[in-house]
Amino acid sequence: MIREDVAHDDYAPALVRLARLAPLASEERAAVTAALGEQRRVAQRRELISEGREIAEPLLLIAGWAARVRLLSDGRRQFLSFLLPGDLVGMSGQSRPLAVSTVVALTDVVCCPAPPADGLPGLTEAYAVSRALEEGHLLHQIVRLGRLNAQDRIADLMLELHGRLTLAGLADRNGFAFPLTQEVLADALGLTSVHVNRMLQALRRSGDLESRNGYIVIPDPQGLTTKIGRRPVRVTADQ
Amino acid sequence: MIREDVAHDDYAPALVRLARLAPLASEERAAVTAALGEQRRVAQRRELISEGREIAEPLLLIAGWAARVRLLSDGRRQFLSFLLPGDLVGMSGQSRPLAVSTVVALTDVVCCPAPPADGLPGLTEAYAVSRALEEGHLLHQIVRLGRLNAQDRIADLMLELHGRLTLAGLADRNGFAFPLTQEVLADALGLTSVHVNRMLQALRRSGDLESRNGYIVIPDPQGLTTKIGRRPVRVTADQ
DNA sequence: CGGCCATTTGAAGGAAGTCAAGCGTAGTGG
DNA sequence: CCACTACGCTTGACTTCCTTCAAATGGCCG
Numbered sequence: 276m277i278r279e280d281v282a283h284d285d286y287a288p289a290l291v292r293l294a295r296l297a298p299l300a301s302e303e304r305a306a307v308t309a310a311l312g313e314q315r316r317v318a319q320r321r322e323l324i325s326e327g328r329e330i331a332e333p334l335l336l337i338a339g340w341a342a343r344v345r346l347l348s349d350g351r352r353q354f355l356s357f358l359l360p361g362d363l364v365g366m367s368g369q370s371r372p373l374a375v376s377t378v379v380a381l382t383d384v385v386c387c388p389a390p391p392a393d394g395l396p397g398l399t400e401a402y403a404v405s406r407a408l409e410e411g412h413l414l415h416q417i418v419r420l421g422r423l424n425a426q427d428r429i430a431d432l433m434l435e436l437h438g439r440l441t442l443a444g445l446a447d448r449n450g451f452a453f454p455l456t457q458e459v460l461a462d463a464l465g466l467t468s469v470h471v472n473r474m475l476q477a478l479r480r481s482g483d484l485e486s487r488n489g490y491i492v493i494p495d496p497q498g499l500t501t502k503i504g505r506r507p508v509r510v511t512a513d514q
Numbered sequence: 515m516i517r518e519d520v521a522h523d524d525y526a527p528a529l530v531r532l533a534r535l536a537p538l539a540s541e542e543r544a545a546v547t548a549a550l551g552e553q554r555r556v557a558q559r560r561e562l563i564s565e566g567r568e569i570a571e572p573l574l575l576i577a578g579w580a581a582r583v584r585l586l587s588d589g590r591r592q593f594l595s596f597l598l599p600g601d602l603v604g605m606s607g608q609s610r611p612l613a614v615s616t617v618v619a620l621t622d623v624v625c626c627p628a629p630p631a632d633g634l635p636g637l638t639e640a641y642a643v644s645r646a647l648e649e650g651h652l653l654h655q656i657v658r659l660g661r662l663n664a665q666d667r668i669a670d671l672m673l674e675l676h677g678r679l680t681l682a683g684l685a686d687r688n689g690f691a692f693p694l695t696q697e698v699l700a701d702a703l704g705l706t707s708v709h710v711n712r713m714l715q716a717l718r719r720s721g722d723l724e725s726r727n728g729y730i731v732i733p734d735p736q737g738l739t740t741k742i743g744r745r746p747v748r749v750t751a752d753q
Numbered sequence: 754c755g756g757c758c759a760t761t762t763g764a765a766g767g768a769a770g771t772c773a774a775g776c777g778t779a780g781t782g783g
Numbered sequence: 784c785c786a787c788t789a790c791g792c793t794t795g796a797c798t799t800c801c802t803t804c805a806a807a808t809g810g811c812c813g
Contacts, residue, residue: 327748345657348743353660355653367646373749375650407606411614413652414594418584420659421592421704425769456791465660470769472793504587509566510612664801695759709801711761 288443289337292361295442296408297400306398310390311337317384324365324378332388333366339384340454342463343376354463356412357381357436361443363389363405382454404510411508412439420465425474427503428464430484433491434500438507450492527682528576531600534681535647536639545637549629550576556623563604563617571627572605578623579693581702582615593702595651596620596675600682602628602644621693643749650747651678659704664713666742667703669723672730673739677746689724689731 290307293299299307314337317323323341324330341358355376358364364378366389392398412435419428436453440446457475461468478484483499485492493499500507529546532538538546553576556562562580563569580597594615597603603617605628631637651674658667675692679685696714700707717723722738724731732738739746 343653345653347657347661348745351661353657355656367642367649373646375646375747375749376653403606407612407614410606410649410652413649413656414582414584414615417594417652417655417659418586418592420656422586422590458791462660467770468792469771469794473769476793506587508614510614697759706802707760708762708803711759712801715761 288360288445289335290361292443293398293401293405296404297397299397299401300395303395303397306390306395307335310335310387312387314385314387317341317380317386319380319383321380322377323380323384323386324374324376326374326377328374330365330367330374334364334386335389336360336362336364337385337387340381341378341384342381342459343378344462345376352462353465354459356409356416357463359436359439359443360445362409363402366402366406381459407510408508411510415508423503425464425466425470426477428466429460429471429474429478430499430503431505432460432464433484433493434496434503434505435508437491437493437496449494449496450490452489453486453491454489527599527684528574529600531682532637532640532644535643536636538636538640539634542634542636545629545634546574549574549626551626553624553626556580556619556625558619558622560619561616562619562623562625563613563615565613565616567613569604569606569613573603573625574628575599575601575603576624576626579620580617580623581620581698583618583701584615591701592704593698595648595655596702598675598678598682599684601648602641605641605645620698646749647747650749654747662742664703664705664709665717667705668699668710668713668717669738669742670744671699671703672723672732673735673742673744674747676730676732676735688733688735689729691728692725692730693728 289311290304293307294304317339323334326345336358338360341364343355343358344352345355346352358378364386365374389402390398392402415431415435419431423431437446437451440451445451456468457471458468460466461471464471466474475484475486479486482494483502485494499505528550529543532546533543556578562573565584575597577599580603582594582597583591584594585591597617603625604613628641629637631641654670654674658670662670676685676690679690684690695707696710697707700710703710705713714723714725718725721733722741724733738744
């Protein structure tokens with residue numbers, strides 16, 4: 276069941292992220308580790324959650340990339356947000372929730388049932404912060420689509436991903452592995468893949484961003500952040 | 515304190531909406547009515563909640579329109595969502611939440627502290643459904659900005675507002691009072707006010723939508739819904 | 754009346770989309 | 784080992800949508 280390439284060390288990012296959202300007691304870390312044992316694999320393009328269906332159980336993403344997506348009647352699609360290792364999927368807090376959006380695996384994905392947080396204050400807080408962060412990213416996505424031009428949309432999204440992957444310990448200082456096609460990127464940014472391609476070239480020419488072989492390089496993340504006027508998402512007074 | 519023009523009968527919409535989200539016992543209706551007594555007024559352009567600040571207490575909107583908004587460093591702004599009577603403001607469920615967005619009054623507004631839902635199952639459920647609906651509308655806003663052209667964005671938003679106002683008993687069958695300027699509309703739809711103006715004219719010419727004197731007329735809401743391929747937001751199995 | 758604000762209109766330019774074809778590379782199967 | 788395919792990336796020419804800038808119009812209120 277457990278394949279070599281996703282064994283053991285790859286569990287780390289999810290735990291790392293949660294522990295950074297709120298301090299976890301040792302029993303809470305144990306609860307997470309226990310849940311990580313019940314891992315399941317979801318193949319690329321498969322749905323983790325289907326819009327309109329009742330949500331069976333919330334999930335914790337362990338490895339791979341997923342996305343919330345809405346499909347239009349004419350075949351167009353819009354990715355609402357990306358889900359990375361350590362992110363929670365389908366955790367709404369509601370009693371009998373219907374999924375408001377489909378969640379699809381963009382790469383092969385490993386996930387597990389989200390460890391129950393009852394009686395675990397640290398984990399409860401981590402989930403709350405995670406939910407608040409997710410909402411913050413949704414709001415940011417609205418601003419991106421509503422008020423940024425194509426180049427800034429790309430740069431802004433890459434900075435968000437860099438920050439989030441860094442939180443899970445999955446990014447380098449100046450870049451990160453990026454497994455998505457330009458087509459997917461376009462459907463997340465409200466653009467066409469043709470235009471994404473051209474703007475990526477422009478970003479490379481200006482030295483702000485490089486994209487090749489499934490890897491993104493951001494030579495100067497801090498500089499780019501101020502250059503496009505990006506304000507990072509924060510949700511708690513501490514940190 | 516209480517002005518004539520917002521007295522008594524205007525309390526109704528908030529209660530109507532909550533009661534439609536989940537069945538409320540008589541003591542729950544009483545709790546809401548009690549909270550409605552503690553009303554306060556917020557003048558147009560004033561902030562109900564300030565981004566980055568800790569949220570003092572969640573609010574229930576009683577009358578008037580508000581909006582969540584993000585301001586960019588260069589002065590541009592993007593409205594994230596509109597808040598209508600019966601909507602909850604700043605109810606995140608988190609312990610010490612920071613406001614992820616500013617909430618500003620678009621008209622003069624009347625609100626009150628959200629009635630506490632502890633031990634009240636119906637009200638608890640109504641709040642949960644309200645939160646889920648709000649998330650659904652945020653996701654819908656992303657699709658609007660990412661994948662619809664200007665005309666469809668306007669039509670789609672008007673249909674959303676018509677549906678939401680209907681839920682609170684504030685809309686007519688074919689229209690509703692609309693107190694916002696084209697400039698505000700533009701900043702919600704990721705457009706310029708000039709273009710909004712032109713597209714409103716186009717919509718009027720095609721007979722899909724009419725806008726005049728602070729009132730929106732939608733001659734055929736159902737027809738327009740299917741015409742632009744809009745799917746309404748649903749979050750619970752019942753209804 | 755005059756000032757203010759929102760709406761409307763025109764002309765011109767720019768950003769992004771569309772359509773279509775070419776390229777590169779990884780996989781597959783003969 | 785080499786066609787053959789599939790898929791993603793790249794490029795060019797052309798169109799459409801939306802913005803920009805500027806000015807005019809119209810209503811409302813002091």
